[in-house]
Amino acid sequence: MEELTKDWKKLSLSSKEDNKLDLSKNKKAQTYTLAAKIFTRRLVNIEVVAKTFGPLWRTRRKFEVSNAGDNILLFAFESDEDIEKVLMGEPWAFDRHFVVFQRYDMSTPIENLSFNRVSFWIQIHNLPYSLLSSEVASSLGEALGVVTMPKDQTEMRGGNFLRVRVAIDVSEPLCRGRRVKFDENEKGWVSFMYERPPNLCYWCGHLTHDDKDCSLWLRSRGSLSPSDQQFGPWL
The missing domain is CATH 3.30.70 (Alpha-Beta Plaits)
Structure with missing residues (x-):
């Protein structure tokens, strides 16, 4: 499906396919949006996420959370000031898992967001x-x-x-x-x-996974010892 979306200009379109449908009037009203990636293999519950961050952020106005798949969530705020407040409070974690936020213009495909x-x-x-x-x-x-x-x-x-x-x-x-x-x-x-x-992998120094999910540790098949760790709680 992704390849078809990228290469549609190369296709010979039928009259039905080539008849442009105007979607501009269906655009959502102006909101201020943050996209967030939660770095965990477990599927997250967006209601629990909202209840967790709400008291921490103490935003002036309400926000809504929607699921964009692959543990990517969209936070729609009513004011840009609340977005600034969230970003100024970085870094954030959910259930000890690293969360990366970035401003989202609602036009870039979700899969093109970097979260880095x-x-x-x-x-x-x-x-x-x-x-x-x-x-x-x-x-x-x-x-x-x-x-x-x-x-x-x-x-x-x-x-x-x-x-x-x-x-x-x-x-x-x-x-x-x-x-x-x-x-x-x-x-x-x-x-x-x-x-x-948040969680830091002591084997490789990345924040996006923990020690047990590190490729260095998995490739070692348990042969690595704590003395081999190049990173630690002193960071």
Whole structure:
């Protein structure tokens, strides 16, 4: 069916097939929509999802949830402000399973959505005191993804570490840190910690599955041990 949809222009259409049917008047009224992918093999109950997120989000107006298949849900809001509130609260999880949200224009085919960007507050540790600045946090954050600077930049200081809000590509393993040069003679390593992460696979560093579903673990047939894990709760 998908191939037919893509290649219909190559077909010789019958008169019935070629007679254009105007669907424009059937479009839904303007809504503000988020598409969400829940990374679990279990089918999710949309009513339970709505009851779970409702008290957490505390939106000003109501929202509706519909099922788009393959554990992809559509959240229709009455105001754009409520969407912003949800996105500012990232990351989110449902029943400990990672949930990735993205704005949805209702015109892109669901199967073309990527679900690969999520914003995290990332802590930056092991910096000398002389480098604890918002400029340093921003520079390191830009190496990870798209940085969002807060209105109050004191949010970027956490005592003896820095914090930065970054939209990262969650199709890749979490970045554990970065080799840096503090000055001409001194090199070192800064460590990253992710605030409020959902399940993290300690074998491969991905957020989209847990240890038991990891291809590295499955291919090993149980021969891997905890000492082989390159990631851990310290992230």
